[in-house]
Amino acid sequence: MAFWLYAARRAAHTAVTLVLLLVFMYVLFRLVPGDPTTIMLGTGELPFEAQQRLRELWGLDRPQWQQFVTYAGNLLTGDLGMSFYFRRPVIEIVWPMLLNTLVLMTPVVVISIVLGVVIGTWLGWRRGERIEEIGAILALIPRALPVFWIGIVLLALFAYELRWFPIGGMRQAFFFPETWYQELPFFDVARHLVLPVAAGVLTSMADPLMIQRTALIEVKHEDFMTHARARGLTERAQRRLARRTAFLPVLTYSAIMVGFAFGGQVLLEVVFNWPGIGRLMVNSVSQRDYPVAQATFFLMAAAVVTLNLLVDLAYGWLDPRIRQ
Amino acid sequence: MLALDDVSIIYAARSGPVQAVSGVTLHLPVGGSLGLVGESGCGKSTLALAALSLLPPEARLSSGAVRLEGQDLATLPEAKLRRLRWTRMAYVPQSAQNALVPVHSLRRQFRDTAAAHGMRSAAADERAAALFQRVELDPAILDRFPHELSGGMRQRAMIALALLFGPSLLVADEPTTGLDVIVQRQVIDLLRDLRTEDGLALLFISHDIGVVAELCSHVAVLYAGKVMESGATDRVFSLPNHPYTMGLQRAFPDIRHPERSIVSIAGHPPRLSAPPQGCPFAPRCPFAQPLCHNTVPSLVAGPDGRAVACHFAADAEALRDRARDPALWDAAA
Amino acid sequence: MSPFASWSGGFGAIFLSLVVLIAVLAPWLSPYDPLVNNFDAAGQLRRLAPPSAAHLLGTTYYGLDVLSQLIHGTRIVLIVGITCAVLIALIGTNIGLIAGYYGGRVDTVLMRATDLAFGVPFIPFAVVLVALLGPSLWNTIIAISFLMWRSTARVIRSQVLSLRERGFVKAARIAGASDMRILYVHIFPNVLPMALLYVSFDIAWAVLAEASISFLGFGDPHQTSWGQMLYLAYVSGSIRQAWWWTVPPGAALSLFVIAVFLVGREYERLANPRLR
Numbered sequence: 001m002a003f004w005l006y007a008a009r010r011a012a013h014t015a016v017t018l019v020l021l022l023v024f025m026y027v028l029f030r031l032v033p034g035d036p037t038t039i040m041l042g043t044g045e046l047p048f049e050a051q052q053r054l055r056e057l058w059g060l061d062r063p064q065w066q067q068f069v070t071y072a073g074n075l076l077t078g079d080l081g082m083s084f085y086f087r088r089p090v091i092e093i094v095w096p097m098l099l100n101t102l103v104l105m106t107p108v109v110v111i112s113i114v115l116g117v118v119i120g121t122w123l124g125w126r127r128g129e130r131i132e133e134i135g136a137i138l139a140l141i142p143r144a145l146p147v148f149w150i151g152i153v154l155l156a157l158f159a160y161e162l163r164w165f166p167i168g169g170m171r172q173a174f175f176f177p178e179t180w181y182q183e184l185p186f187f188d189v190a191r192h193l194v195l196p197v198a199a200g201v202l203t204s205m206a207d208p209l210m211i212q213r214t215a216l217i218e219v220k221h222e223d224f225m226t227h228a229r230a231r232g233l234t235e236r237a238q239r240r241l242a243r244r245t246a247f248l249p250v251l252t253y254s255a256i257m258v259g260f261a262f263g264g265q266v267l268l269e270v271v272f273n274w275p276g277i278g279r280l281m282v283n284s285v286s287q288r289d290y291p292v293a294q295a296t297f298f299l300m301a302a303a304v305v306t307l308n309l310l311v312d313l314a315y316g317w318l319d320p321r322i323r324q
Numbered sequence: 325m326l327a328l329d330d331v332s333i334i335y336a337a338r339s340g341p342v343q344a345v346s347g348v349t350l351h352l353p354v355g356g357s358l359g360l361v362g363e364s365g366c367g368k369s370t371l372a373l374a375a376l377s378l379l380p381p382e383a384r385l386s387s388g389a390v391r392l393e394g395q396d397l398a399t400l401p402e403a404k405l406r407r408l409r410w411t412r413m414a415y416v417p418q419s420a421q422n423a424l425v426p427v428h429s430l431r432r433q434f435r436d437t438a439a440a441h442g443m444r445s446a447a448a449d450e451r452a453a454a455l456f457q458r459v460e461l462d463p464a465i466l467d468r469f470p471h472e473l474s475g476g477m478r479q480r481a482m483i484a485l486a487l488l489f490g491p492s493l494l495v496a497d498e499p500t501t502g503l504d505v506i507v508q509r510q511v512i513d514l515l516r517d518l519r520t521e522d523g524l525a526l527l528f529i530s531h532d533i534g535v536v537a538e539l540c541s542h543v544a545v546l547y548a549g550k551v552m553e554s555g556a557t558d559r560v561f562s563l564p565n566h567p568y569t570m571g572l573q574r575a576f577p578d579i580r581h582p583e584r585s586i587v588s589i590a591g592h593p594p595r596l597s598a599p600p601q602g603c604p605f606a607p608r609c610p611f612a613q614p615l616c617h618n619t620v621p622s623l624v625a626g627p628d629g630r631a632v633a634c635h636f637a638a639d640a641e642a643l644r645d646r647a648r649d650p651a652l653w654d655a656a657a
Numbered sequence: 658m659s660p661f662a663s664w665s666g667g668f669g670a671i672f673l674s675l676v677v678l679i680a681v682l683a684p685w686l687s688p689y690d691p692l693v694n695n696f697d698a699a700g701q702l703r704r705l706a707p708p709s710a711a712h713l714l715g716t717t718y719y720g721l722d723v724l725s726q727l728i729h730g731t732r733i734v735l736i737v738g739i740t741c742a743v744l745i746a747l748i749g750t751n752i753g754l755i756a757g758y759y760g761g762r763v764d765t766v767l768m769r770a771t772d773l774a775f776g777v778p779f780i781p782f783a784v785v786l787v788a789l790l791g792p793s794l795w796n797t798i799i800a801i802s803f804l805m806w807r808s809t810a811r812v813i814r815s816q817v818l819s820l821r822e823r824g825f826v827k828a829a830r831i832a833g834a835s836d837m838r839i840l841y842v843h844i845f846p847n848v849l850p851m852a853l854l855y856v857s858f859d860i861a862w863a864v865l866a867e868a869s870i871s872f873l874g875f876g877d878p879h880q881t882s883w884g885q886m887l888y889l890a891y892v893s894g895s896i897r898q899a900w901w902w903t904v905p906p907g908a909a910l911s912l913f914v915i916a917v918f919l920v921g922r923e924y925e926r927l928a929n930p931r932l933r
Binding site: 013016017018020021024028029137140141143144145146148149152153155156160255256259260262263264266267270271278281282285286293296297300301304305308 | 665769772773775776777778779780781782784785786788789861865868869872873874875884887890891896897900903904906907910911912914915918919922
């Protein structure tokens with residue numbers, strides 16, 4: 001019961017953030033010099049009357065708040081407008097790209113958190129030993145590496161030099177399987193995933209790792225850990241207990257991490273030519289295709305906000321103390 | 325049952341080594357009860373952890389031995405020690421609030437403990453329900469989380485958890501601290517029942533000599549990591565031989581003598597990183613002589629099973645008389 | 658504290674001093690003008706020349722000297738790092754101070770704004786803003802600082818919340834000190850160590866962010882930054898052979914960020930001994 005109340009409160013909080021986000025975007029994209037009539041029609045000067053008619057048609061003569069309500073309503077119902085560049089509804093362009101993005105991003109986030117938690121627990125548990133001392137400093141290094149540079153290095157080494165992996169993209173145009181395993185349905189995509197996922201995991205694993213390690217060190221000094229030892233729990237059971245409790249800060253962080261992951265995602269997609277919304281966004285911004293840019297931006301922001309909500313809910317589930 | 329032989333414990337602190345416990349010898353017979361009293365920081369809790377061989381990594385047994393049923397715990401391999409814990413000796417820590425795992429239900433904590441010693445979940449559930457009844461808790465509470473319970477319920481659940489395997493030794497470290505008076509009473513009654521009915525040996529740690537007097541047949545008074553005085557509880561508290569015990573006794577209200585005013589012993593316990601040269605209590609002792617400041621008195625056993633570490637133990641009679649004056653204690657420091 | 662740990666802090670400090678020194682002396686240290694194309698004796702553009710005595714780190718696809726570009730890149734790193742850190746510290750610390758101190762509705766509004774800032778994906782936002790405002794170093798700095806204050810604000814606020822209840826603040830209030838005075842004379846010095854720690858890490862994040870924006874092609878075209886070097890190497894299709902063009906800026910960037918982390922870590926340990 002308490003959990004549902006908590007969940008409802010968090011959901012309401014998220015709804016407010018989402019509305020504020022829409023206001024923010026509305027203002028941001030109004031920063032574009034001129035209004036949509038001049039942007040859409042490019043450099044060609046339109047007769048004043050025609051421009052006026054378009055304004056009325058698009059509702060640009062109405063008060064700002066009315067325009068905002070229409071704008072927000074459209075975005076929320078998936079009416080993302082027409083692409084200037086592709087001359088097609090934005091939703092048709094964005095939707096498949098969003099799926100592609102998830103195909104790349106999900107393994108990056110999941111593997112980063114799992115590896116980070118496992119290694120962080122291991123380091124924290126060995127606190128004070130030489131290996132932990134060195135490990136903690138080594139863990140700083142991948143966090144400092146620019147993900148796009150790692151991507152370039154991996155490409156140069158494993159795609160161009162050694163030719164183990166494709167040089168980018170998501171699928172090969174004409175891929176002819178030679179052996180049985182190459183015929184597996186996702187083999188081609190998986191092959192293309194290896195390098196971008198490796199680059200992504202390498203750079204985003206460090207934060208959950210460090211947080212897990214710090215939390216674990218704190219947890220180790222808690223009374224309940226001494227008590228667990230007194231109860232004769234095996235070392236493995238003790239470590240599992242510490243990991244379980246220390247995981248909570250990592251969970252909080254993972255919401256923020258997903259936000260960062262979208263940033264890293266944009267860079268990864270550009271380096272590896274991955275046909276996702278990150279690359280689409282960069283291209284549309286360069287091409288001044290604002291409806292597409294706006295839609296991709298909105299989707300990423302909405303995803304971050306929604307994932308924040310999910311993480312909050314998971315936290316409430318895992319830590320019963322929070323619900324009150 | 326439990327024997328501590330000349331135990332010394334050193335903590336490796338940032339500022340240098342701290343001698344938390346020096347040369348403590350204690351003996352707890354099967355089914356017996358021993359109280360450890362003293363102010364906070366006197367080494368009581370460290371001794372409790374040492375008795376369970378649970379010292380934190382920064383602390384080490386620098387000399388002496390802890391023996392449980394004749395076995396030296398320090399020589400046992402970790403795996404053997406682990407199996408000994410909770411089956412032979414259990415522990416009720418200072419704060420049940422922090423000692424219970426916050427993210428697990430009580431049932432889960434019973435089951436995990438059971439699993440560590442090869443008991444199945446079903447058996448653990450059955451045993452937990454029975455133990456909850458023993459400590460007068462509703463077995464339905466087993467599915468609650470620690471933070472959902474009151475302090476008294478938590479402490480009783482903690483005791484129930486300690487009884488899971490019917491241990492022969494229970495170490496209780498200030499189990500009543502932070503509880504209100506009525507709940508304190510319940511917990512003390514429960515511990516006394518366990519002692520008399522189940523024949524549990526009890527090592528009870530408290531700063532409250534009243535509670536110790538009620539629960540324990542024997543007592544050791546600790547100061548600055550050393551035993552100042554030890555013996556049968558009624559003898560030690562009715563006729564204290566050490567000035568510190570005298571002061572401690574006057575620091576708590578006594579129902580038999582409500583007219584006595586309560587004193588506080590002026591000053592603070594010495595810093596253990598730089599212990600004084602002579603008797604550790606000398607700086608606060610109202611009867612201290614030059615000898616006390618220079619020479620450490622050794623713990624001398626008396627004829628009635630008592631031991632005292634005071635140069636002037638022979639004059640205890642006269643000191644007890646002088647100690648009755650409350651003004652004496654305030655003036656000392 | 659082990660010698661290995663303090664050695665690492667020292668390494669960081671030495672590396673950072675070196676970067677500052679190079680940035681100051683860049684025009685005298687760099688062998689060529691970083692934005693002028695180099696030609697060989699025959700009048701041919703020196704395209705993708707491998708490292709040689711003339712060009713210690715080789716040349717780019719456009720015939721520019723990599724070493725000179727690398728040296729001039731330190732200036733962007735310092736400008737971006739320091740300016741962003743100062744802006745972020747100003748915004749974040751003040752929002753945290755005010756939200757934590759006044760509480761109530763002020764706190765709610767400011768924390769909602771912080772939640773919002775956390776909801777905006779950082780790199781995409783910076784790209785959109787820079788593209789809308791036009792690529793320039795200043796717009797990059799503004800875009801970075803516009804969102805990055807969020808974590809500083811949260812941390813400072815939670816510190817202020819606990820400081821607010823402390824005796825010395827209550828005493829100042831009873832003595833009739835104004836809110837401004839309590840905030841900036843009594844509370845601020847106590848959050849300063851934490852604020853400085855965040856500033857140090859913000860330098861690293863800001864530099865990485867600038868590099869990312871430049872790598873995506875939205876950097877200032879009139880400046881030479883490490884991120885931009887990587888962008889040009891990538892778009893000119895040179896990453897396959899010209900390791901001398903891709904390794905130095907990436908390695909320099911990574912080393913700089915690691916150095917900042919190490920120094921920050923050392924500072925954290927000195928300021929907060931509980932951690933070690």
